[in-house]
Amino acid sequence: MSLKHDKSDNLFARAMNVIPGGIYGHVAPVAGLPMHLPKYIQEASGCRFIDVDGNEWIDFMCGFGAILHGYSNPEIDNFANVQRNKGSVFNQPSPVMVELAESLTSKIDFADWAVFAKNGSDLTTWAIRVAREYTQRPFVVKAKGAYHGVDAWCDPGFGGRIDDDRSKILEFPWNDLDYLKSLLKTYSKQVSAIILTPYHHAAFAPSIMPAEGFWSEIEKECQKNGIILILDDVRVGGRLNDGGSHRYFNFTPDLSIYSKALGNGYTISACTGKKFLMNASKEVFLTGSCWNDAVAMSAALKSLEISHRDQVAESIKNKGEYFCKGLCARAKKYNLPLFMTGPSSMPYPWFEGDENLFRIQKFCKIAAGKGLYFHPHHNWFISNSHSIVDLDLALDLADEAMCELIQIENS
Amino acid sequence: MKDLGNRVIAYAAALSIQALSVELLKREKVTRRLKVRLLNDGLVEVGGPGLCFKETKLLKAVASGFAVPQLLPLVLNFKNSLESIFILLQIRKFFSNKEVNFDKVSLGLIAGLAGTAAFANHNLHYIELLKEHKDEVVLFNVANSGIEIWFYFSSDDFWTVDSGEFSLNPTSVFTFKDLSVAHGAIIGWFDHLAGPAIGDVQISGNLPLLDKVGYISRKVQQQVPSML
Numbered sequence: 001m002s003l004k005h006d007k008s009d010n011l012f013a014r015a016m017n018v019i020p021g022g023i024y025g026h027v028a029p030v031a032g033l034p035m036h037l038p039k040y041i042q043e044a045s046g047c048r049f050i051d052v053d054g055n056e057w058i059d060f061m062c063g064f065g066a067i068l069h070g071y072s073n074p075e076i077d078n079f080a081n082v083q084r085n086k087g088s089v090f091n092q093p094s095p096v097m098v099e100l101a102e103s104l105t106s107k108i109d110f111a112d113w114a115v116f117a118k119n120g121s122d123l124t125t126w127a128i129r130v131a132r133e134y135t136q137r138p139f140v141v142k143a144k145g146a147y148h149g150v151d152a153w154c155d156p157g158f159g160g161r162i163d164d165d166r167s168k169i170l171e172f173p174w175n176d177l178d179y180l181k182s183l184l185k186t187y188s189k190q191v192s193a194i195i196l197t198p199y200h201h202a203a204f205a206p207s208i209m210p211a212e213g214f215w216s217e218i219e220k221e222c223q224k225n226g227i228i229l230i231l232d233d234v235r236v237g238g239r240l241n242d243g244g245s246h247r248y249f250n251f252t253p254d255l256s257i258y259s260k261a262l263g264n265g266y267t268i269s270a271c272t273g274k275k276f277l278m279n280a281s282k283e284v285f286l287t288g289s290c291w292n293d294a295v296a297m298s299a300a301l302k303s304l305e306i307s308h309r310d311q312v313a314e315s316i317k318n319k320g321e322y323f324c325k326g327l328c329a330r331a332k333k334y335n336l337p338l339f340m341t342g343p344s345s346m347p348y349p350w351f352e353g354d355e356n357l358f359r360i361q362k363f364c365k366i367a368a369g370k371g372l373y374f375h376p377h378h379n380w381f382i383s384n385s386h387s388i389v390d391l392d393l394a395l396d397l398a399d400e401a402m403c404e405l406i407q408i409e410n411s
Numbered sequence: 412m413k414d415l416g417n418r419v420i421a422y423a424a425a426l427s428i429q430a431l432s433v434e435l436l437k438r439e440k441v442t443r444r445l446k447v448r449l450l451n452d453g454l455v456e457v458g459g460p461g462l463c464f465k466e467t468k469l470l471k472a473v474a475s476g477f478a479v480p481q482l483l484p485l486v487l488n489f490k491n492s493l494e495s496i497f498i499l500l501q502i503r504k505f506f507s508n509k510e511v512n513f514d515k516v517s518l519g520l521i522a523g524l525a526g527t528a529a530f531a532n533h534n535l536h537y538i539e540l541l542k543e544h545k546d547e548v549v550l551f552n553v554a555n556s557g558i559e560i561w562f563y564f565s566s567d568d569f570w571t572v573d574s575g576e577f578s579l580n581p582t583s584v585f586t587f588k589d590l591s592v593a594h595g596a597i598i599g600w601f602d603h604l605a606g607p608a609i610g611d612v613q614i615s616g617n618l619p620l621l622d623k624v625g626y627i628s629r630k631v632q633q634q635v636p637s638m639l
Binding site for chain 2: 009012013016020021022023024028029030031034035039158159204355356357358361377
């Protein structure tokens with residue numbers, strides 16, 4: 001099936017004249033399937049969206065994780081609209097900022113305070129500065145290949161950087177505790193923070209869960225060496241446990257950062273922390289003209305409420321399991337060695353032996369022709385608006401795509 | 412592999428010339444390859460003893476088609492120098508052709524990727540950038556043209572460029588839509604972000620490697636003069 005894309009192409013042609021690259025960043029067509037996935041989206045509701053050419057898609061990316069409760073969630077939108085009618089950005093914060101901070105500190109067990117910004121990057125970078133301020137140490141340790149945002153100390157690009165940008169950033173392979181320990185020994189009393197995602201969800205590679213004992217060892221090393229443990233829960237936060245992913249993996253960070261699902265598509269991020277870091281946090285300047293956006297904060301408040309009330313993390317885990325098992329079973333029918341890595345609610349699909357990604361790219365291209373938005377290089381997301389009916393339809397279409405894939409490969 | 416500092420620019424230009432001579436030798440258009448060598452005192456030898464340029468002069472020669480070589484070695488190795496100059500003129504002839512054809516595009520791609528290989532082998536940043544990809548092979552081709560250029564890490568421990576049939580399977584493939592788009596890329600008219608989105612190129616396989624090679628090639632394009 002060939003989908004229409006004339007309007008999308010026209011828009012992109014216009015964009016090329018006035019926007020570098022047309023579309024940039026993680027949503028740049030070049031990062032996915034440039035000629036198969038839509039470039040511009042008109043509207044979205046639940047787990048479906050309609051692109052500018054009128055094609056309807058069943059979505060498995062959820063705004064790259066920003067949507068947890070479904071697109072255009074009426075409960076959240078209505079609540080946010082009440083605030084929108086009063087205004088969004090003022091000279092001073094609105095009361096909802098305090099309410100949101102209270103909500104976060106009550107739901108996140110270790111959190112004594114919260115601050116807000118717009119994007120994950122804003123606060124991952126701020127958090128390592130808080131750690132540096134508190135410890136008065138320069139180095140930061142991260143996992144190799146982990147994404148923590150667009151700033152020069154961690155971005156996955158190559159341009160616009162100088163050597164100094166990363167001269168104080170150390171890396172270790174995910175789960176390699178011996179390597180980490182040797183790093184900490186070499187840089188004894190010089191490491192301010194270890195910043196990690198709850199599990200390793202690098203793009204272009206299968207997700208890797210923490211090995212048994214990984215997090216307890218990380219905690220132990222941080223305590224032993226006076227290092228601040230920062231959890232980058234930007235992508236995963238709210239999807240494994242509504243009180244933060246650390247509870248799913250049973251550890252306690254000192255600082256944690258949330259964004260994506262926090263506002264269910266409304267632009268907001270938050271950093272929460274333990275009391276002993278409150279004074280250090282006051283010393284590290286933090287602001288942005290629109291960061292006190294009361295509409296986004298209202299949306300986040302409602303989103304958190306729904307997550308807790310409807311036990312959304314558990315719900316999407318079950319839906320994810322249903323979908324992943326279904327997809328793997330259908331793959332098995334065609335002797336396709338498909339594995340869904342990572343948590344079931346945000347699985348990364350991986351064909352065994354497909355290290356160079358040719359097969360997953362072909363599969364996702366065929367699936368795109370059937371209106372399935374499967375990304376070949378990034379983990380997928382299940383939202384709570386995916387119904388069993390939606391998932392069954394997606395599985396049937398994926399089955400057809402696998403059948404075609406096998407036919408193409410055998411021809 | 413060692414860092415050549417600023418000399419990598421002239422070396423990239425020289426290696427492009429060497430790669431072009433190798434390619435034309437394969438096609439029996441020249442009689443020998445022009446092996447290039449960096450000498451002391453900022454000199455580059457082209458095609459064995461005789462033809463030798465100061466680095467700045469070599470870059471000028473590449474860009475404008477003419478520069479005065481070092482006279483003493485030229486006089487001392489007159490015959491070899493003349494042969495080398497003749498081969499350089501042969502190479503230039505392919506690029507001065509106004510028509511966008513198989514030869515011009517394939518040679519342009521080889522020259523650009525040979526320069527990219529020079530940067531990948533002799534600039535610390537780029538050595539670091541590609542160090543995890545030594546088992547991988549990138550295929551650059553042009554649809555329906557027969558042009559296939561390979562960029563890979565050779566058994567000599569260097570990033571290398573080759574053309575034609577190849578024994579390894581590619582781990583990434585970059586396919587230009589046609590000769591015209593490929594020619595545009597060679598002369599710097601290619602938008603690497605938008606190109607795949609408008610169908611000017613197709614990309615598949617290990618995209619992070621393509622991304623890195625593409626970035627290095629754009630740095631080469633910015634810094635190393637071209638015959639085109």
